[in-house]
Amino acid sequence: MALGGCANAWAAASSASLPFDDIAGSFAKNEIVELVEEGVVNGTGNRKFEPKKNVTRAEFVAMADRLLKLAPVDADMPSFADVPAKSWYYGWIEAAVQLGIAEGKSKSSFEPSARITRQEAAVLIVRALKVDPGSDTGSGLDYKDKSQIAPWAAPYVQAAHTLGLMGGADGKFRPVDAMTREETAAVLDRILHDNVWSKAIRQTPNMGLQLGWQNGLTTAQFKEQVKNSAVNTLVPRWFFLEYGSTPVSNHADPSLSSWAKQNNKKVWAMLGNHSDSALTHQILSDGHARAAVIQKLAGYAKTYGLSGINVDFENVNPEDRLSLTAFISEFGTSLRAAGAVLSIDVSPDLGTDWTEAFDYEALGRYADYVVLMGYDEHWDGDPVAGSVSSLPWVQSALNRMLSVVPAKKTILALPFYTRDWTLQSGGASSEELTLIQQGYRIRSVAYNRSWDSDLGQYVVSYMRQGSQHKIWVEDGRSLGLKTMMAAKRGVAGYAYWYVGAETDEIWTSLSNAIRYASY
Structure with missing residues (x-):
C-alpha cells in the first residue's frame, strides 16, 4: 500500500513537471516539451495539448513558421x-505563402480549417527545408500503400523519408490520414536535432546594408518612418549640382545626422x-569644376559627420562616360x-543611351558600392504596359x-511603388502609385487578381x-522574392525608393525573406 502511494505521488509530481497534463503517455512527450520551450x-x-487531435492546415503552417523563426x-x-485578415492564422499563412513554403488548395482558397494530411x-515540410525532391515518383518507397500516395506528393514523401523526417507504421505511410499534434511535434523536432538546420535556425541573419531614400518627407517624418523600418543607412537628398559660382547646393539638416548617430544609423547623403x-x-x-565639387562635398562629409555620399546622376550623356568615371575615381x-564611403546609383545595363554613360566595371572599381536601381522596367510614358520590376527582369539585370x-560592392534597390495602367487602343498610359495608394486603389474597385509565377507578382485588372x-x-x-534572389548572390544590401511609400508590413516580409534566404 505504501509502495503504491509512493508511485502515485511520483507520477503526479512527474506530470506536474510537464507543461501539459495529457502528454505523459505520448510517444512524442519529449519532443513536445522541447518544442514548447522553443x-x-x-x-x-x-x-491540455491533445496529442491525438488532428492538425489543421493553418495550425501546421503556424508551427512550421515558428520553427523557422519567421514572423507573421x-x-x-x-x-x-477564406483567410480573413482578422483570423489568428492570417499572418502565419501570409508569411509562408510569400516565401513559397505553403500554397492554397486552389488559386482562391487555402482551406485553413481542413485537416492536413500526411x-x-x-510536401510542406520538404518545401520549407528548401530540399529539391526532384522527379522521383516514390519508386524507392516500400510502403504497402504507396499506390495511394498522390503523384504530386510522391517525390516529397520520398524526400521526407530519405531525410528521416517522416516514416510509416506497420509498413504503411497512410498518405491521406490526418497528421496528429504529436506526429507533427515529432517531425518538427527532428529538424531541430539536425545539426545543419539547427545551427542555421538559431543564427541571427546578417541584414546587410539597408538604404532608405528620403523623398517628400520632413526630417521629423523621415525619422518616424525609419524608426519603424529595417533601414540602417539614411539617404537624405541634401546636395545637388548647380550652375554658377557655387557648384553644389546644400540642403543639409544637421539634426538628422545627430539623430542617426544616437540611433546607431549611418547617413549617406545624396548628390x-x-x-x-547639360x-x-x-x-x-x-577638371577644375569636378575638383571644386569634390572639395565641397568632402568638407560637408566632415561637417555633418557623414558616413558616405550617394551619387544619383540621371540622364547623363554617353559622351560623358569617361568624365563620370574620372569623377567617381577622384x-x-x-x-x-575623410573617413566616408562613396556609392553610385546606376540603371540596369540595357545597352541604350540612357545607360551608356555608366562604365559598370570601372565604377565598381572606383566606388565603394554600386546601387543597381531594380525598377522602371516599364516607366512613366512607356507606351507598353507592364511591371515596374518583374523578378526575371531584375534577376537578369543583377546577373x-x-x-x-563584385557582389560585396553591389546593393540592389527595390521599388516601394508601382503603376496603374490604363489600356486603350492607341496605347497605354499610367499613374504612379505608392504601395499605400496601391492598396487603397485595389480595394476601391471590383477587381480580378491572379498570381503570375513567371513574373513573381500578382496582376490585378479592373474596369x-x-x-x-x-x-x-x-x-x-514580390519584393521578398527579389530579396531572396539577390541574397543568394551575396549582395551587400538593399535600398528602397522610397521610405514612406511602403505599407507597414513590408519590413516584416523583407526581414523574413532575408532570414529564409540565409537557410
Whole structure:
C-alpha cells in the first residue's frame, strides 16, 4: 500500500513537471516539451495539448513558421478569400505563402480549417527545408500503400523519408490520414536535432546594408518612418549640382545626422544632378569644376559627420562616360581620406543611351558600392504596359551587374511603388502609385487578381469608365522574392525608393525573406 502511494505521488509530481497534463503517455512527450520551450507549439487550453487531435492546415503552417523563426505578416491584402485578415492564422499563412513554403488548395482558397494530411505535411515540410525532391515518383518507397500516395506528393514523401523526417507504421505511410499534434511535434523536432538546420535556425541573419531614400518627407517624418523600418543607412537628398559660382547646393539638416548617430544609423547623403544633362556635362568635363565639387562635398562629409555620399546622376550623356568615371575615381579617393564611403546609383545595363554613360566595371572599381536601381522596367510614358520590376527582369539585370562588379560592392534597390495602367487602343498610359495608394486603389474597385509565377507578382485588372486597367502589384511577396534572389548572390544590401511609400508590413516580409534566404 505504501509502495503504491509512493508511485502515485511520483507520477503526479512527474506530470506536474510537464507543461501539459495529457502528454505523459505520448510517444512524442519529449519532443513536445522541447518544442514548447522553443516557442514552436502551444497547448489547447486548461493544460491540455491533445496529442491525438488532428492538425489543421493553418495550425501546421503556424508551427512550421515558428520553427523557422519567421514572423507573421499582416499583409495589406489577403492572398485567399477564406483567410480573413482578422483570423489568428492570417499572418502565419501570409508569411509562408510569400516565401513559397505553403500554397492554397486552389488559386482562391487555402482551406485553413481542413485537416492536413500526411502527404500534404510531407510536401510542406520538404518545401520549407528548401530540399529539391526532384522527379522521383516514390519508386524507392516500400510502403504497402504507396499506390495511394498522390503523384504530386510522391517525390516529397520520398524526400521526407530519405531525410528521416517522416516514416510509416506497420509498413504503411497512410498518405491521406490526418497528421496528429504529436506526429507533427515529432517531425518538427527532428529538424531541430539536425545539426545543419539547427545551427542555421538559431543564427541571427546578417541584414546587410539597408538604404532608405528620403523623398517628400520632413526630417521629423523621415525619422518616424525609419524608426519603424529595417533601414540602417539614411539617404537624405541634401546636395545637388548647380550652375554658377557655387557648384553644389546644400540642403543639409544637421539634426538628422545627430539623430542617426544616437540611433546607431549611418547617413549617406545624396548628390543629385536634377536630371540635367547639360549641367552634368559642364561640371564633369571640367577638371577644375569636378575638383571644386569634390572639395565641397568632402568638407560637408566632415561637417555633418557623414558616413558616405550617394551619387544619383540621371540622364547623363554617353559622351560623358569617361568624365563620370574620372569623377567617381577622384571623389572616392577624397571621401575615403575623410573617413566616408562613396556609392553610385546606376540603371540596369540595357545597352541604350540612357545607360551608356555608366562604365559598370570601372565604377565598381572606383566606388565603394554600386546601387543597381531594380525598377522602371516599364516607366512613366512607356507606351507598353507592364511591371515596374518583374523578378526575371531584375534577376537578369543583377546577373549582368555581378559579372563585372563584385557582389560585396553591389546593393540592389527595390521599388516601394508601382503603376496603374490604363489600356486603350492607341496605347497605354499610367499613374504612379505608392504601395499605400496601391492598396487603397485595389480595394476601391471590383477587381480580378491572379498570381503570375513567371513574373513573381500578382496582376490585378479592373474596369473604370469603360477602360481596362492593370496593376502589376508590388507587395511583400514580390519584393521578398527579389530579396531572396539577390541574397543568394551575396549582395551587400538593399535600398528602397522610397521610405514612406511602403505599407507597414513590408519590413516584416523583407526581414523574413532575408532570414529564409540565409537557410
